[in-house]
Amino acid sequence: MDLSRNTIALILGGGRGTRLFPLTKIRAKPAVPLAAKYRLIDIPISNCINSGLRRAFVLTQFMSVSLHRHLRQAYTFDSFSGGFVELLAAQQTMDSGTDWYQGTADAVRKNLRYIDQPEIEHVLILSGDQLYRMDFRDMMQTHIDADADATIAGIPVDRKDASALGIMQLDDSGRVTGFVEKPQTDEELAKVRMDPSWIDARGIESKGRDCLASMGLYIFKKEVMVNLLEGNDHQDFGKEVFPNALQSHKVQMHLFDGYWEDIGTIRAFYEANLSLAGSAPPFQLGDANAPIYSRARFLPPTIVGDNVSIRGSIIADGCYIGSNVTIENSVIGLRTVIGENAVIKNSVVMGADYSRDHEFSQTGPVPIGIGAGSHVDGAILDKNSRIGTNVTITNQQNLDHMGEDEALQVRDGIAIVIKNGTVENDFSF
Incomplete structure (x- = not known):
């Protein structure tokens, strides 16, 4: 499947990154160094490149100078492919006023003019602070096969981890019928808990996991996304956009069960880095078929x-x-x-x-x-x-x-x- 012609990626860089402070004291969250030679932003961009998608905007608003420098030095495409990775920092315009981004949905809304182009049919929305490897062509195939208005990547998790994630309920076809953002009580969790046999029946071992969590990766039909964001003040996809979309649009789930880590806190950042240093790391940096790209520095050997x-x-x-x-x-x-x-x-x-x-x-x-x-x-x-x-x-x-x-x-x-x-x-x- 060719994503290069009709799909564009939006990578959400977040705000001040307070949970990663002081690493974000003088840099944007996606610019935080990772695994000795990379930066967090290299992960979603590498996944895009390895999926044949070479057009991406990075949305950020805080201390973006070093991030901009890294993007400029690391990601330069030839003039024939039309590829680019560009930074969209929060800015004052006649339409958006002077406010900074108020959330993930608000950040996308304030940049719709860059997305609402005739040749773009689908929008892939990614997070800038996660560690994973995914071929987005598989997710797009799920999206197209289901003729979905929007598709969410989902991963099975234990109920003990559900309180920090958006949890989905699905019907037998994989359509999302319920969504609770960070359920804190057993009553909330009961509304979206899945039978582990549902996961087993789809070729993935549930291992007792009975919750399906949103990974924060979304594909939208462009027109649907524009309609969902215009004319309202929704600030967040997980808390507002998707719960409302379930009532009027077809939202599908793409099931994923590889390594995925949300690096949103100091503890998560620390543990994810050290996990890569072991003899059997849960995430392989050196995959020849899907490498992690970064800036070439031409340094001498250690x-x-x-x-x-x-x-x-x-x-x-x-x-x-x-x-x-x-x-x-x-x-x-x-x-x-x-x-x-x-x-x-x-x-x-x-x-x-x-x-x-x-x-x-x-x-x-x-x-x-x-x-x-x-x-x-x-x-x-x-x-x-x-x-x-x-x-x-x-x-x-x-x-x-x-x-x-x-x-x-x-x-x-x-x-x-x-x-x-x-x-x-x-x-x-």
Whole structure:
């Protein structure tokens, strides 16, 4: 199925990304680094490219400079395919006024003029903060075969996870007949709970899962989407647009059971990154048939010193790892410099935006990287972090939350050194 001619993708970049703060303090959520060398936005864009879809808008409104730079440097298509990935930041217009996007539906409504073009028949709406691999041609086939007005990608989940997701009820044909956004009570859940045998009968092992959750991936007939958004003030697809659409339109579900993770919180981001570093990761970054694309940087290979122990970890290009270093269950990002005798465990180190020499000074300004003799465990070190010599970052007090403007903060029990943050020599936390 060819998606290149009549389909366009809208990737929703979200607002301030408060649940990912402080990683989103000075960058848009889709620009947050992922898995040592990628950014969150690379996932939906790569899925589009691998599905033959090469026209996409990214909708965002907050700190979009680095995201714009990344898109410009990473995604350039030839002039014959008509492909593009363009950023649509919130802007003042005669129609939309001065308001920022008030939600997912409002963001799409304020950009309908870019979508309502004669050659576009279908609109694919994606999230900018999820980790998964999907061929959207399969979802489009479901959409067309059912002659649906809209199609939602759905995944089976346990009822214990349902309170954080939009849960659907379906009839035997796969048509969505009920939808509850983040059900909090047994009564709400009972309205949309499915029999696990329904899932088993469709070639997917239910494993006792009795809820079908929306993945936040939608296909609309363009005219239907325009009609659903115009003339009202609906702000969110899950809470308002779909519950209303069920009454007047045919909404189908496309069943999916691969790896899917919503990276909306610090804890989810941390755990998703570390899961990729194991010997049997649940999500394969290196799939030759559906690669994850990003910006090509042409960095040198990583240099590893003597007597270094690296286990269950990802090491990106351009790094320097000094002698007698131990790295376990960690993600080490681009251009990371680690001094001798350092220990890095269970941590996400995002690396640096530029290279530096490998020498660590005992006096003077702390250089970018992790100093000699430092011990980091259970932490996230954002880009260009400066960790001095003999520093300990292990959250010894098991704090769940700490700090707002400091270089070192804690969210969801995870210590975070913010982008460009400095931790002085001999500091212990």
